[in-house]
Amino acid sequence: MPKFISGKMSNEVTRDELESFEKDNIKRYSNEEITVYWRPGLCIHSANCLTGSPLVFNMNRRPWISLKGATTEELIKTIDTCPSRALVYRKIREEPIPPSENKPPSSGNATIRILKDGPALISGDFLLQNSEKQPIETKSGTIALCRCGSSAKKPFCDGSHVRIGFKD
Ligand code: SF4
Ligand code: FES
Numbered sequence: 001m002p003k004f005i006s007g008k009m010s011n012e013v014t015r016d017e018l019e020s021f022e023k024d025n026i027k028r029y030s031n032e033e034i035t036v037y038w039r040p041g042l043c044i045h046s047a048n049c050l051t052g053s054p055l056v057f058n059m060n061r062r063p064w065i066s067l068k069g070a071t072t073e074e075l076i077k078t079i080d081t082c083p084s085r086a087l088v089y090r091k092i093r094e095e096p097i098p099p100s101e102n103k104p105p106s107s108g109n110a111t112i113r114i115l116k117d118g119p120a121l122i123s124g125d126f127l128l129q130n131s132e133k134q135p136i137e138t139k140s141g142t143i144a145l146c147r148c149g150s151s152a153k154k155p156f157c158d159g160s161h162v163r164i165g166f167k168d
Contacts, residue, residue: 045159
């Protein structure tokens with residue numbers, strides 16, 4: 001579920017995400033203050049990261065993320081603009097990660113957000129089914145569903161809306 005702090009979306013990692021990252025061996029980049037997690041399968045190619053912090057996020061460099069290019073405050077500001085939560089972060093604090101038994105009860109809510117010229121983002125507690133009512137596996141609490149019809153991995157968005165210049 002996306003978090004909102006003072007009315008602003010926050011891409012700080014959730015406990016559920018953190019647990020799944022440990023299992024799925026998600027890519028991560030750390031400095032002394034922050035760890036940034038990157039899920040390429042969720043990227044919808046909005047380029048917010050590239051334009052927000054070009055010294056940190058650079059597709060022409062390997063690795064493409066270098067935390068040296070910005071302060072932690074700037075990094076957080078940019079990552080909070082990633083619409084699909086392909087990028088999330090965890091501030092490195094002294095307290096340990098809370099145990100999963102302490103998870104807050106599920107709200108049972110889902111949010112659907114239509115992105116301009118892009119996919120529909122769904123976050124929260126939802127069940128995705130195909131036309132036969134069979135469940136479709138989702139690995140994350142946030143998914144992007146294709147609206148342009150050009151994705152090679154439908155029903156999910158693969159960023160093709162940018163290539164075809166989808167407008168809606
Ligand atoms: S979806 Fe997120 S990671 Fe992908 S380009 Fe946009 S801001 Fe960057
Ligand atoms: S909306 Fe992203 S590939 Fe179709």
